[in-house]
Amino acid sequence: MNNNSSVSLMYYYSLLFFSNICLSAVATEFLFNGFRDAAKNLSMDGAALITSNGVLQITNDSTRQIGHAFFNSRVLMLKNDSISSPALSFSTTFVLDIITYNGTGGHGMAFVIALSIPLHGVQDGQYLGLLNENNNGNFSNHLFAIEFDTVNATRRFVDFKENHVGVDINNLTSVVAVPAAYHTDEHKNVTVNLLGGEPIQAWIDYDGAAKVLNVTIAPFMVPKPHQPLISWPINLSPIFKEYMYVGFSAATGRPTSNHYVLGWSFSTVGLAPNLTLSELPLPPRKKVNSSTSRIGIVKAVLVSSLITLVFLLFLFLVSKYLRNRRILSENLEDWEFDYPNRFPYKELYRATKGFKETEVLGSGGFGKVYRGILRRTGKQVAIKKISNSSSQGVREFIAELSSLGQMRHRNIVQLLGWCKRNEDLLLVYDYMPNGSLDTFLFDDDRGTDLSWNQRFKILKDIAFGLLYLHEEWEQVVVHRDVKSSNMLLDAELNGRLGDFGLARLHEHGKDPRTTRAVGTMGYISPELYNTGKATTGSDVFAYGILLFEVASGRRPIEHTAPSILQVVLIDWVRECHTMNKLLTVVDPRLNEYYDKKEMELVLKLGLLCSQSIPEARPTMRQVTQYLNGNDILSDDVAFVFSEVNSHDLNSQLRYTSSSKATISSTLWEGR
Numbered sequence: 001m002n003n004n005s006s007v008s009l010m011y012y013y014s015l016l017f018f019s020n021i022c023l024s025a026v027a028t029e030f031l032f033n034g035f036r037d038a039a040k041n042l043s044m045d046g047a048a049l050i051t052s053n054g055v056l057q058i059t060n061d062s063t064r065q066i067g068h069a070f071f072n073s074r075v076l077m078l079k080n081d082s083i084s085s086p087a088l089s090f091s092t093t094f095v096l097d098i099i100t101y102n103g104t105g106g107h108g109m110a111f112v113i114a115l116s117i118p119l120h121g122v123q124d125g126q127y128l129g130l131l132n133e134n135n136n137g138n139f140s141n142h143l144f145a146i147e148f149d150t151v152n153a154t155r156r157f158v159d160f161k162e163n164h165v166g167v168d169i170n171n172l173t174s175v176v177a178v179p180a181a182y183h184t185d186e187h188k189n190v191t192v193n194l195l196g197g198e199p200i201q202a203w204i205d206y207d208g209a210a211k212v213l214n215v216t217i218a219p220f221m222v223p224k225p226h227q228p229l230i231s232w233p234i235n236l237s238p239i240f241k242e243y244m245y246v247g248f249s250a251a252t253g254r255p256t257s258n259h260y261v262l263g264w265s266f267s268t269v270g271l272a273p274n275l276t277l278s279e280l281p282l283p284p285r286k287k288v289n290s291s292t293s294r295i296g297i298v299k300a301v302l303v304s305s306l307i308t309l310v311f312l313l314f315l316f317l318v319s320k321y322l323r324n325r326r327i328l329s330e331n332l333e334d335w336e337f338d339y340p341n342r343f344p345y346k347e348l349y350r351a352t353k354g355f356k357e358t359e360v361l362g363s364g365g366f367g368k369v370y371r372g373i374l375r376r377t378g379k380q381v382a383i384k385k386i387s388n389s390s391s392q393g394v395r396e397f398i399a400e401l402s403s404l405g406q407m408r409h410r411n412i413v414q415l416l417g418w419c420k421r422n423e424d425l426l427l428v429y430d431y432m433p434n435g436s437l438d439t440f441l442f443d444d445d446r447g448t449d450l451s452w453n454q455r456f457k458i459l460k461d462i463a464f465g466l467l468y469l470h471e472e473w474e475q476v477v478v479h480r481d482v483k484s485s486n487m488l489l490d491a492e493l494n495g496r497l498g499d500f501g502l503a504r505l506h507e508h509g510k511d512p513r514t515t516r517a518v519g520t521m522g523y524i525s526p527e528l529y530n531t532g533k534a535t536t537g538s539d540v541f542a543y544g545i546l547l548f549e550v551a552s553g554r555r556p557i558e559h560t561a562p563s564i565l566q567v568v569l570i571d572w573v574r575e576c577h578t579m580n581k582l583l584t585v586v587d588p589r590l591n592e593y594y595d596k597k598e599m600e601l602v603l604k605l606g607l608l609c610s611q612s613i614p615e616a617r618p619t620m621r622q623v624t625q626y627l628n629g630n631d632i633l634s635d636d637v638a639f640v641f642s643e644v645n646s647h648d649l650n651s652q653l654r655y656t657s658s659s660k661a662t663i664s665s666t667l668w669e670g671r
């Protein structure tokens with residue numbers, strides 16, 4: 001007896017002894033369609049367990065897990081415990097299912113034939129719970145495994161790829177390994193994704209006589225392919241001992257998977273019994289709501305919120321576009337194209353930031369005036385928005401405006417263009433940074449007083465502006481609304497006539513408010529009041545009142561005046577003139593800093609212009625000549641005042657207080 005056989009004999013006896021205590025008889029064939037009642041037939045360790053519905057779980061998907069499940073009866077694998085006698089044929093089939101929720105799964109599982117259980121000292125991860133780094137490749141392991149590896153081979157093992165099936169003999173570097181696949185009868189090579197989460201059936205058949213190992217896999221329910229995935233000639237006799245244990249091993253590393261076996265049959269006496277596939281339990285699957293990992297949830301949330309955001313942004317842009325289209329849409333009538341200087345509504349809308357309240361410069365009887373900046377040119381403009389204009393009047397009005405747009409004079413406010421939209425009429429003027437004259441004269445909080453020189457210059461400017469309207473342009477234009485609030489000051493404090501053409505609009509539109517009132521209270525000449533017909537003479541009358549305003553710093557009608565005499569400015573100036581104390585009306589803010597001659601000229605010119613009889617008034621040409629000193633106003637000029645005039649003004653005054661309406665209107669008249 002050689003040394004070898006005595007060791008074998010000892011081993012044999014110890015096995016017998018051991019089996020007498022805790023192991024049942026040697027198995028030749030078994031079948032598990034699910035493992036519900038198999039707990040006592042299996043020897044499990046590590047993470048292995050049988051789930052409540054009978055699935056054999058080798059590992060869960062925690063990191064660094066190892067699980068083993070062996071059939072707890074030994075299996076006779078060698079007829080004679082000698083490497084010279086051939087290993088017995090065996091056949092096994094099982095359904096495995098690898099499920100990962102963590103993206104990349106790992107590491108894999110293996111069908112194992114081992115000499116002894118439990119497997120001690122094995123490592124997780126790439127060692128699949130089969131071996132460790134010290135005994136890997138040691139011939140005395142007596143370990144045979146078919147690995148289902150789902151992780152790329154590491155540097156240590158030269159297995160080439162993840163998702164492969166390999167044959168391991170004592171060594172995790174497979175003697176043969178191929179990508180997981182199956183061959184159809186048409187010899188098509190179909191990849192099987194081990195990490196696909198679906199059950200996969202595997203068949204392992206060893207022909208002990210022919211010494212050929214066949215490994216076959218196929219997706220669940222696909223009949224066993226005729227051509228094996230691996231058909232490898234190998235003599236297993238040196239690997240096997242007489243009695244071996246068969247089972248499964250699996251391990252996770254940093255990548256993790258749930259490794260399951262759903263059913264299993266084994267035989268050493270023929271083909272493994274067929275599994276009843278319909279009876280196999282299904283592995284537990286996490287609920288959809290928690291089936292994604294935290295990273296997955298975060299990703300899903302991010303993606304869905306991104307999609308929502310993009311969608312909302314899209315909605316926002318579309319609604320903004322539609323809103324803009326609605327707001328900026330224009331229903332142009334054909335005639336509107338006939339007149340020049342038409343602005344698109346869009347341009348004015350943008351220039352005024354959508355007619356924002358903060359851009360309002362002021363508001364009067366006709367509507368609001370907005371500051372605006374034209375995008376095209378960057379030019380600052382004032383845009384007067386007149387609401388509720390009847391379209392009938394508007395057309396003729398715009399015709400007149402268009403010709404008005406051709407007016408050029410340094411003492412009138414340039415009309416740049418117009419725009420009509422629905423009931424709104426928009427007039428675009430040069431922007432006058434210093435606003436209107438009345439704010440300088442009457443607003444105490446304005447902070448700056450005009451010096452006499454400035455006031456005198458402004459009066460001259462306005463006179464030249466009116467002269468241009470009355471006599472120098474191609475047609476006679478009656479301003480009709482000469483008053484301090486319509487006189488604007490440009491950046492250099494030049495006086496300019498503003499606010500044109502609006503009375504005409506109301507005349508055409510038959511606005512009831514203008515049928516009686518034809519100007520602004522305090523500026524209305526007696527004949528205008530009586531007849532309603534504006535002339536250049538009524539403009540001159542109003543200019544006379546303006547002269548008083550500028551000289552005295554008082555409004556034409558001052559309800560809060562210290563005495564009843566001073567309520568109507570013209571009456572007061574006339575009274576002072578009669579009493580030969582004309583200079584008592586001078587604005588006290590001028591503090592005596594004024595040219596007495598010019599002051600007297602202005603006041604007397606005011607008296608001259610505001611005479612009751614229109615024919616007695618000077619023309620604007622004469623006014624400019626007096627102001628320029630080209631004509632001398634004689635000291636003893638007789639002013640024609642009538643009692644009627646004063647009476648009329650008082651009745652106007654009553655009208656004003658009862659109606660509370662400040663009516664301004666302007667009229668263009670051909671001569």
Ligand SMILES: *[C@@H]1O[C@H](CO)[C@@H](O)[C@H](O)[C@H]1NC(C)=O
Pocket residue numbers: 030031032038040041
């Ligand atoms: C499992 O064990 C029980 C009792 O030990 C036995 O009756 C049964 O046949 C075994 N099943 C298999 C498939 O071996």
Ligand SMILES: *[C@@H]1O[C@H](CO)[C@@H](O)[C@H](O)[C@H]1NC(C)=O
Pocket residue numbers: 046047060061062065
């Ligand atoms: C996985 O199995 C191990 C060992 O049984 C256990 O400690 C761990 O909690 C399990 N993990 C999960 C997620 O169930």
Ligand SMILES: *[C@@H]1O[C@H](CO)[C@@H](O)[C@H](O)[C@H]1NC(C)=O
Pocket residue numbers: 061062063101102254255256293
């Ligand atoms: C995988 O997911 C399970 C829970 O589903 C978790 O316990 C485990 O730590 C995860 N593993 C990795 C590597 O993220």
Ligand SMILES: *[C@@H]1O[C@H](CO)[C@@H](O)[C@H](O)[C@H]1NC(C)=O
Pocket residue numbers: 079080081082085
């Ligand atoms: C088994 O081995 C023993 C000793 O090595 C030998 O005597 C016997 O003939 C063998 N049996 C068979 C069936 O090969």
Ligand SMILES: *[C@@H]1O[C@H](CO)[C@@H](O)[C@H](O)[C@H]1NC(C)=O
Pocket residue numbers: 136137138171172173174175
């Ligand atoms: C494992 O097998 C590989 C390939 O056959 C071989 O190169 C390596 O040396 C083996 N490992 C040991 C420890 O024998």
Ligand SMILES: *[C@@H]1O[C@H](CO)[C@@H](O)[C@H](O)[C@H]1NC(C)=O
Pocket residue numbers: 134135138139140
């Ligand atoms: C193989 O394992 C045996 C028993 O565990 C040990 O005695 C022997 O030294 C090992 N051989 C190698 C090469 O590590």
Ligand SMILES: *[C@@H]1O[C@H](CO)[C@@H](O)[C@H](O)[C@H]1NC(C)=O
Pocket residue numbers: 104151152160161162
């Ligand atoms: C495995 O390696 C291949 C290339 O060799 C690579 O394309 C693949 O992404 C790797 N897979 C994993 C899970 O790392």
Ligand SMILES: *[C@@H]1O[C@H](CO)[C@@H](O)[C@H](O)[C@H]1NC(C)=O
Pocket residue numbers: 179181189190191
């Ligand atoms: C099956 O296809 C894969 C690549 O798709 C290839 O690597 C493998 O060798 C093929 N197997 C056979 C048996 O042709």
Ligand SMILES: *[C@@H]1O[C@H](CO)[C@@H](O)[C@H](O)[C@H]1NC(C)=O
Pocket residue numbers: 205206207212213214227228231
């Ligand atoms: C292994 O596969 C080959 C065909 O590739 C077949 O001829 C042989 O019978 C098979 N052996 C077993 C044991 O299934």
Ligand SMILES: *[C@@H]1O[C@H](CO)[C@@H](O)[C@H](O)[C@H]1NC(C)=O
Pocket residue numbers: 273274
């Ligand atoms: C197993 O199934 C195959 C094909 O479905 C059939 O040919 C074979 O006879 C079956 N074996 C048994 C033992 O029922």
Ligand SMILES: *[C@@H]1O[C@H](CO)[C@@H](O)[C@H](O)[C@H]1NC(C)=O
Pocket residue numbers: 287289290
């Ligand atoms: C997932 O569903 C279970 C029951 O269906 C519930 O208890 C749990 O709160 C859900 N988790 C989340 C994150 O919705």
Ligand SMILES: *[C@@H]1O[C@H](CO)[C@@H](O)[C@H](O)[C@H]1NC(C)=O
Pocket residue numbers: 387388
């Ligand atoms: C416009 O006229 C309508 C009735 O014709 C009136 O209700 C509305 O208040 C007017 N709007 C303005 C801004 O005058």
